[in-house]
Amino acid sequence: MTQLALVIDLNVCVGCHACVTSCKEWNTSGPAGFMTDENPYGKDPTGTFFNRVQTYEIGEFPKTETVHFPKSCLHCEDAPCVPVCPTGASYKRKEDGIVLVDYDKCIGCRYCTWACPYGAREIDEQQKVMKKCTLCVDRIYDESLPEAERKPACVLACPTSARLFGDVHDPESEVSVQIREEGGYQLMPEWGTNPSNHYLPRRKTRMHIHEDELQRADNPLKKEQRGPSAPVEGTTLDDSTSW
């Protein structure tokens, strides 16, 4: 079975919001209709977004570290938002595991937002239906696009390649290898939602210089305790001959 998902590398993300803007651009221009913006140039701009980048400071000054944390629908394998939907508008696709909302069936009752522990769903204040990340389902299967571009808009936009896209059920896929080898983890594992999106943790890049590398420990002269010999007094062979 296929389960498409994103893997987000927190070690690489620089918090530039390119994924946010490209997501909004692609999805507001798509066949599903615009994504509402209220007050876009006013005092308190607000609107519908599928993806947001948050910033956290870890630790206390001066020992701090900044983590940029992109957050969107995690396409849970056991998605709690799906069974609660009274109309069946919220559903999980069998063929690729993407959790979607049928905007024509949604009644905007907000029950699914209560049932999502991650706050991944937002109601569109003008269209009054629930919206969320679609993993760019209208893009990843579009055969009119070159194959390299059949990826979610956020993945293509990321300048540092912090976002990877693929099938997390295929053990040999790039995303599975990254999760396995770089310590990929899920958010709020305590609720058993089994999110498909994974995050790769911050990794410290440290230079390890051992003393051995500066001074050879296995120098044979040292091993035999035989240093260079002391200068000889009087005349030596070198003084009487010229080679």
Next chain:
Amino acid sequence: MHPAFSVIFLTTLIGVGQGLFLALFTGQSYAAVELVPSQDSTTFYGLGGLIALMFLVGGLIASFFHLGRPERAWRSAAMWRTSWLSREVIVLPVLMGLIFVYTVMHYFGLDTVLYTSKTGTTLQLSLIVGALGVLATFLLFICTGMIYAAIKFLQEWACALTPINYLLLGTASGFTLAAVFASSNAPELLGLYGNWAIIITAVAFVTRGGSLIRNSRIKAKSTLQTAIGIRHTKIQQKAMGMQGGSMNTRDFFHHKTAAFIKIIKWSFMILVFPIPIILLWAGMNAESTSVLLGAFIIQYVGLIAERWFFFAQANHPQNLYYQTT
């Protein structure tokens, strides 16, 4: 959670309607076995059924204000296999239909005797319809309560006390209203309804108080550490990812001070339980409709505060991602 008045009115109004219907059926079944004098079909059961129906209709109308797309509300009956909300959407009109039939049978004298025992006790058709209505009433209480109790990570709600409180608080307010109604239309039943209203209100005090104690001891399963997956005791959010707020900052938090929440908690604990019990007792002794009506109105206002608090108290784990709201 942000308390939505549409849902507050929906749950409190249908609670009164359901409780009043239970009270009417209690009266009729007690009368059938001659424990209490039987009442006039038109002015008591007929009119009482109509009042119960009006509360349910009021709740239904309130619920539409909660929907973004009310014109598609009919679709919400589709997923009854998995969704408690869908089940509620089915049971509510079924109950309204049964109460409508019950009311019409009484009001227009369409009731018939199905069976008469040797001692003269009769089984009437309206009792069968009423029993089905009672079944639907209990199902509706369970559906309403389970909508909240079924969300496991809203730890304040995910508890058996949630549907129990919906059942008891709705029934208590319905029996209080039945006492008001009886004092004007059937004084012989005032004692029955008044005493039951006091008993149910007292039991509800125990269960609602129990849920308050339980909720005050909850240890949140999710923390900011599990939310973003970084193990450090000191994490501070610097940016939420938006400037002017979003649904995440508006819909999941009550935006009120802790002092205000405390005031609401104590107001409802006083308005729903002790004051109505005292007024019910006084109204029964004085046989005063206005005192009993006071008991009902005060209890209903208290229930609005109770429901507001019920929503405000639930702390959604998504708020962990929005630390600065």
